[in-house]
Amino acid sequence: MEIVFLGGAKEVGASCVLIKACNKNILIDSGIRMKEDKLPNLQLLRELGGVDVCLISHAHLDHIGSLPLIAREYPHIFFYANQPTKDLIKVLLYDSLRIMEIAEDEIPIYAEKNVEDLLDRTLTYGFNYTFEPIEGIKVTFFPAGHILGASMIFIQTQEGSILYTGDFSADRQLTVDKASVPKIRPDVVICESTYGDRLHTNRSFEEERLFNTVAEVVSQGGKVLIPAFAIGRAQEIILILRNYMKKRKVSFNVFIDGMVREVIRVYRNNPTYLSSRYYKRVLKGEEIFLADNINVVSDKKQREEIVSSSDPCVIISSSGMLTGGPSVFYAEKIVQSQNALIAITGYQDEEAPGRKLLELAELPENERKIELNGKEYEVKCRVEKYGLSAHSDRDRILGFLATLKPRTVIFAHGSEDAISQISDMAVKELGANIIVPQNGEINSISIDKPRKQLSFFNVRKLNNQELLNEENLKLLWQYLVENKQESNHITAEHAILIWNGKEFLERDEVNRVFELLKKSVYFEQNPRKPYLFRILSAQEVEEKLKPKPMEQNRMRELAFEMFAEYGLYKVGMDIENKVVTFYFHFPGVAKKLEEKIREFEKLTLWKVDINPNINLTYTSEYVKNLLKDYNVKVMKFSYNPIINAIVIRIKEDFEEMKSVSEKFLKESGVSLIFDVEDKKQEEKVDLQKPKMEQNKALLLIDIYFENEKDKIYKKSIKEGGKYIELSFVTPFVGEKYKDKIEELSAKTGWDIKVSQTVNQVEMINILKEILSKYNIEIQKNPSIYPSAREVKIKLSEGVQGEILKKISDEFFEKTGFYLNFK
Numbered sequence: 001m002e003i004v005f006l007g008g009a010k011e012v013g014a015s016c017v018l019i020k021a022c023n024k025n026i027l028i029d030s031g032i033r034m035k036e037d038k039l040p041n042l043q044l045l046r047e048l049g050g051v052d053v054c055l056i057s058h059a060h061l062d063h064i065g066s067l068p069l070i071a072r073e074y075p076h077i078f079f080y081a082n083q084p085t086k087d088l089i090k091v092l093l094y095d096s097l098r099i100m101e102i103a104e105d106e107i108p109i110y111a112e113k114n115v116e117d118l119l120d121r122t123l124t125y126g127f128n129y130t131f132e133p134i135e136g137i138k139v140t141f142f143p144a145g146h147i148l149g150a151s152m153i154f155i156q157t158q159e160g161s162i163l164y165t166g167d168f169s170a171d172r173q174l175t176v177d178k179a180s181v182p183k184i185r186p187d188v189v190i191c192e193s194t195y196g197d198r199l200h201t202n203r204s205f206e207e208e209r210l211f212n213t214v215a216e217v218v219s220q221g222g223k224v225l226i227p228a229f230a231i232g233r234a235q236e237i238i239l240i241l242r243n244y245m246k247k248r249k250v251s252f253n254v255f256i257d258g259m260v261r262e263v264i265r266v267y268r269n270n271p272t273y274l275s276s277r278y279y280k281r282v283l284k285g286e287e288i289f290l291a292d293n294i295n296v297v298s299d300k301k302q303r304e305e306i307v308s309s310s311d312p313c314v315i316i317s318s319s320g321m322l323t324g325g326p327s328v329f330y331a332e333k334i335v336q337s338q339n340a341l342i343a344i345t346g347y348q349d350e351e352a353p354g355r356k357l358l359e360l361a362e363l364p365e366n367e368r369k370i371e372l373n374g375k376e377y378e379v380k381c382r383v384e385k386y387g388l389s390a391h392s393d394r395d396r397i398l399g400f401l402a403t404l405k406p407r408t409v410i411f412a413h414g415s416e417d418a419i420s421q422i423s424d425m426a427v428k429e430l431g432a433n434i435i436v437p438q439n440g441e442i443n444s445i446s447i448d449k450p451r452k453q454l455s456f457f458n459v460r461k462l463n464n465q466e467l468l469n470e471e472n473l474k475l476l477w478q479y480l481v482e483n484k485q486e487s488n489h490i491t492a493e494h495a496i497l498i499w500n501g502k503e504f505l506e507r508d509e510v511n512r513v514f515e516l517l518k519k520s521v522y523f524e525q526n527p528r529k530p531y532l533f534r535i536l537s538a539q540e541v542e543e544k545l546k547p548k549p550m551e552q553n554r555m556r557e558l559a560f561e562m563f564a565e566y567g568l569y570k571v572g573m574d575i576e577n578k579v580v581t582f583y584f585h586f587p588g589v590a591k592k593l594e595e596k597i598r599e600f601e602k603l604t605l606w607k608v609d610i611n612p613n614i615n616l617t618y619t620s621e622y623v624k625n626l627l628k629d630y631n632v633k634v635m636k637f638s639y640n641p642i643i644n645a646i647v648i649r650i651k652e653d654f655e656e657m658k659s660v661s662e663k664f665l666k667e668s669g670v671s672l673i674f675d676v677e678d679k680k681q682e683e684k685v686d687l688q689k690p691k692m693e694q695n696k697a698l699l700l701i702d703i704y705f706e707n708e709k710d711k712i713y714k715k716s717i718k719e720g721g722k723y724i725e726l727s728f729v730t731p732f733v734g735e736k737y738k739d740k741i742e743e744l745s746a747k748t749g750w751d752i753k754v755s756q757t758v759n760q761v762e763m764i765n766i767l768k769e770i771l772s773k774y775n776i777e778i779q780k781n782p783s784i785y786p787s788a789r790e791v792k793i794k795l796s797e798g799v800q801g802e803i804l805k806k807i808s809d810e811f812f813e814k815t816g817f818y819l820n821f822k
Contacts, residue, residue, distance in 0.1 A: 001159045001445045003190070003410065004048060007031065007040030009439045010416045012194055012349065013062045016040035017164065017412075018048060021157040022136050027054040028153060028164050028190075032065030034323055034349045038109070039066050041440055042073070050074055053133045056081035056122075057166030058150035059088035059231060061096065068093060068114035071121065079122040080133055082141055083507060084149030084270035086122050088231055091262045093118070099324060124507060126272075126531050127151070128182070129493040131503065143529070145169030145179040146390045147232030148266070148273050152181060160187035160447035163404065167192050167413070169389075170396035171203060174239040175232070175267065177275045177528065179392075179400070185451040189406040191397060193414030194347060196422030200393040210237075210343060210386045211244040217382070218252045218312040222339035227327040227354060229320035230259035232390055233346050235267060237316055238289050240388075245293075255306055256290075257297040257326040258318030264289050264296075272514070272531045279530050297326070307333040320345070321352035322372070328353070332372050340381040345388045350415075357383055394422050401430055408433040408445055459483040461501040468499045468513055470520075477522035480535050489532040492517060521545060549578045550604040556580075562600055566593060569615060580606045585615040585622070587787075588669015612788035614639065614670060623648060623672070626664060630654055635677065641786035642731050642756045645671035652676060691749040697724065701752075704744055710736070710814070713759055723751035729759045729766065732789065732816025758786050766814050767791070770807055774799070784817075792820045 001021045007014030013033035019026040025048070032038040045051065051074045057063055059081075067079065067089070081089070093115045100108040125131050130140045136158065141151035146167045153164040163186035168179040214224050228234040238256065245251055256264075267274065267289070271282040278288050290296065297303055297317075303326060306313065317327040331353075334340040348355035353372060360368040361383040368379035392400065401409055409432050411419045423436050437443055462479065466472060476499050480486070492514040496502050514531075517523045521544045523533040536544070550558070556571050563582065570583035582597075584590060590597065590610045597608050620637050623646060627634065636649035646664075653676045664672040692700070698715050701724070705712055714727035726741070728734040734741075734754030745752045764781060771778065782793040791811070799821075808819045 001157070001162075001188075001447065003162075003188070003437070003443045003445065004044070005412060005437050005439050005441070006042065006045055007033070007439060008062075009412050009437045009441070010414070010419055011439075012347065012413060012415065014038070014040045014066070015063045015413055016045075016066070017190060018045060018051075019155065019162060020048070021155075021159045021162075024134055024137055024157075025049050025052045026137065026155060027051045027070065029057055029063040029166070030054070030066045030070050031060070031062040033062070034321065035351055039069070042066070042069060044440055046073070051077050053077055053137070054079045055133075055139060055153050055155075055164075056085055056089070056151075057153055057164065058144065058147055059085050059092055060147070060167070060229070061092060063166070064089050064092065065096065066109070068110035068118050071118035072110065072114045075117070077121070078133065079118060080131075080139065081122055081124060082126055082149050082151060082273070083124045084266060084273050085151070086119065086124050087266040087270065088147075088149065088263065089122070090115075090119055091259060091266060092231070095259050095262075123504060125505075126491050126493055126510070127529070128489070128532060129491045129497075130156075131493075142182070143177065143180045145171070145173065145176055148176055148235075148270060150176070152179065154181075154184055154186065156453060158450070160445070160450040161453065162186060162188045162190065163406070164190045165192050165400075167194065167391055168400075170392040170400055171200075172275065173236055173390060174243075175235045175274060175278065180529065181404075183454055184404070185453055186404055186406050187447045187451055188408045188410065188445060189401060189404060190410045190412060191401065192391065193397065193411045193419045193422050194391040195389060195393045196397060196411065196414050196418035197420075198393060198418075199395055200389055201387045203388070206387045207240045208244070210345070210388070211240060211248075213341065213384060214241065214314055214343065215244075215248070215250060215252070217339070217341045218314065220339060221310070221312045222341065223307075223312060223334050223337070224314040224341045224343060225327065225330045225334055226314065226316045226343045226345060227320050227322050227331070228260075228316050228318060229346055230263050230318035230325075233320055233388065234258075234260045234316050234318065235264065235289065236388060236390075237345060238294060241314065242289075242291060242294060251293050253311065253313040254294040255297050255313060255315050256295070256317070257303065257315060257330075259325070260316065260318060261296040276528050276530065303329065321348050321354040322357065323349075323352050323354075328372055332375070332377065334381055335370065335372070335377050336380050338380045338382075342381055342383050344383070344385045347389065347391070358385055394425070397422060398425060398429060401426065401432075406432055407447070407451075408435060410435045410437060410443070412437060459485065459498060461497065462499055463501040464499050468495060468516065470516060472499075473516060473520055474522060477520075477535065477541075481538060486535050486537045489526065489534050490517075490523070491531055491533070495533075547605060549606050555604045555606055558604065559600065562596065563593070567615075567618075569618070572611070578606050579609055580604075581609045581611050583611045583613075583615070585618045586668035586670060587612050587614060591669070612785040612790065613641075614668075614787070619646060619668075619670070622668075623664070626660060630656055630660070636675075640756055642758070643671065644669075644787045645673050647673045647675055649675040649677060692747070694721070694724075694750075697748040697750050700748060701726070701744055704740060705737075708737070713762065714755075716755075718753075723753055724748075725753050725755050727755040727757065727759065729762050729814070730786075730816050731756050731758075733814070735816075758784065760784050763791065763815055763817070767793070767811060767819075770810050770814075774803055774807065776807075789816065790818050790820050791815075795821060 004018045006016040015029045015031045017028045054070055127141050127143050130138050132138055138156040140154040144150040144152045144166050146169050152166055155162045170178055172178040217224050226237055228237055241254055271279045281288050315330050317330055319325040319327055322328055322331055344354055344358055356370055360379050369376055370379055411423050419436055423434050426434050435443055492510045493505055495513050496505055517533045518525055522536055522541055524536055526532040552573055559571050566589050567585035568582055572581035587610050601608055616639055632650055632654055634648050638647045657674050661672040694717055710733050712726050716725045718725050731754050741752050779794045782791050784791050811819050
């Protein structure tokens with residue numbers, strides 16, 4: 001096997017690698033440099049026998065910029081990428097072609113026909129799917145993080161296996177998840193080293209620092225320019241600003257310029273390749289990038305208006321290195337403004353104006369000068385750098401390689417210093433043969449015994465002539481389970497390959513089968529990698545086919561459809577346990593609706609619980625409306641949950657009091673008691689009955705109860721000395737001492753009553769004390785319903801029924817309330 005770097009060795013730019021194996025020439029990427037010597041060594045490529053197949057890792061110009069030349073030179077070959085990479089190549093190359101055509105000092109290196117030809121011959125495959133572009137060569141794309149569609153490329157040949165990392169990120173970004181490679185065993189790894197000489201700062205810290213600085217400059221009336229790579233970095237920055245504005249509840253105008261608009265469209269059209277968070281949002285139809293205050297610049301006139309306006313704003317524009325595009329126009333306008341910021345967020349080539357700008361930031365003000373578009377400017381604005389890299393740093397790269405344990409590691413795509421440092425550390429840590437190549441150098445690698453790879457699809461193709469559809473998908477699933485593939489993952493491409501035996505797939509067909517798998521009961525979409533589907537076991541499918549509780553929003557709608565006329569005004573849900581709580585204005589009506597509630601439970605497979613509390617606000621208005629025809633003025637309204645009665649004080653009685661109370665009880669299930677003030681005044685007080693001095697009376701009560709197991713929590717003199725009120729944990733406990741209280745009343749001459757209030761805090765303390773005997777904990781404080789004499793409790797773990805009964809009995813004895821274990 002021979003590996004030759006035609007570009008990208010000891011440099012960042014013009015990545016182009018030729019692998020000669022099994023008498024085949026495999027080309028990976030063909031980019032350009034951001035300097036005068038743009039191209040890889042394509043003459044050497046011709047001398048080495050040309051190209052049989054070309055594989056593309058991702059759509060940055062340093063990896064794709066010279067692909068049209070490869071397409072022109074080798075009209076017989078095919079190119080392979082995934083769909084978002086192909087879509088982005090189209091955007092980027094047409095834009096590059098436009099720039100070359102309008103540049104006065106630049107001759108285009110390719111024509112539009114070459115781009116069209118390249119795209120026509122580019123075939124697409126998704127992640128984790130192994131295909132055979134030419135006989136004897138197997139290729140799999142794996143997620144590399146970095147940008148949308150970025151791929152690590154795994155190549156298997158009889159002479160050994162190679163993993164080409166391309167640009168990869170071991171850390172998750174907002175738009176894309178981190179690099180993800182399954183258990184492969186490459187003999188050789190060709191590894192990027194962009195940041196092989198340094199460690200990244202904490203990503204979250206850098207994001208917050210960027211937003212804080214931007215918000216500070218904008219709040220002071222200044223403008224912020226963020227030069228950003230149109231693919232990847234611009235989308236990340238948009239989401240950073242958008243998320244922080246929402247979090248901090250602030251808003252300012254953000255303008256997006258350059259190629260970013262077309263790139264955003266590609267991101268939206270390929271949601272499967274987005275991070276799982278944004279994949280779900282796009283599927284719901286959400287606009288994840290643009291907003292009322294985040295807009296795309298439509299033309300040059302608007303560009304001029306933005307810079308001439310005194311309004312503060314943020315501008316995100318390509319190019320990220322200030323080498324061209326609208327970012328240079330904006331930089332020219334704001335670089336001399338002291339109330340402005342240029343925020344550098346990405347890699348800067350050694351000769352790029354962006355790198356120069358960072359270096360100037362360290363110099364005294366009178367020496368800070370930069371050339372933009374051939375004109376020199378004093379740099380008076382603030383310049384800051386932020387670590388938002390989409391590449392892995394040194395430790396992440398070494399850690400990644402350590403998990404793969406390759407026999408040979410080739411470091412490329414980095415400066416000489418970066419590659420020198422990481423290769424020195426790799427020699428000490430990896431126990432592998434380390435190669436640091438030169439451009440144009442032929443590296444011969446002999447692998448005596450290529451490492452064996454784990455093979456997933458060791459099942460033969462069925463070669464069915466029928467299209468895979470909803471009806472026959474079960475047959476495919478059964479075939480996979482019979483071949484012991486359950487719990488493994490497949491892609492839409494895999495499903496088509498096994499069912500029809502098709503190697504070359506149309507995008508529409510792949511998308512159709514993807515949707516088929518997504519809706520199927522036989523496969524389960526991976527929540528973090530939505531392009532993968534787990535093959536379910538027979539038991540899992542059987543479970544999925546069982547009737548399922550109705551979706552919660554539909555269930556809620558049905559609840560109001562069926563019960564709103566009976567006073568249902570609120571619905572609570574315990575989603576985990578599929579229990580729905582109905583809140584009726586008058587809970588008593590539920591007794592009349594038992595059959596209808598059973599019907600609802602059968603339809604929805606949700607268990608219905610009834611909240612026992614009445615709606616006091618509604619009840620108050622209901623009673624007032626009930627009495628308005630009788631010209632009765634309500635002086636006081638209260639509810640006694642212990643006796644489940646509404647008590648209303650009125651000035652004087654009226655003839656229909658009894659019929660009104662009966663009507664209210666029938667309609668609501670709640671008693672209505674009239675407390676007539678005039679009658680109270682007419683009651684005669686027995687002045688002859690002697691009363692014990694109140695302190696002596698209270699002391700006598702203490703003596704009577706000192707040996708009782710139930711505690712009196714409070715003794716109160718009520719209504720200016722009319723009676724004594726005793727407060728127990730609940731009035732039901734007080735009822736146990738009815739005879740003793742009557743005896744005390746006779747001895748003291750005081751009317752003694754039991755308070756009808758419930759001491760909820762003490763009830764919870766009693767419950768916790770009982771549970772502690774059995775070493776049982778509750779997940780949260782219980783719910784207490786006085787009108788139902790019930791306490792609902794959720795235990796943190798399962799408890800035997802016998803113990804539950806003991807707990808219930810002891811709690812009832814101490815409080816007079818029943819326990820309901822939810």
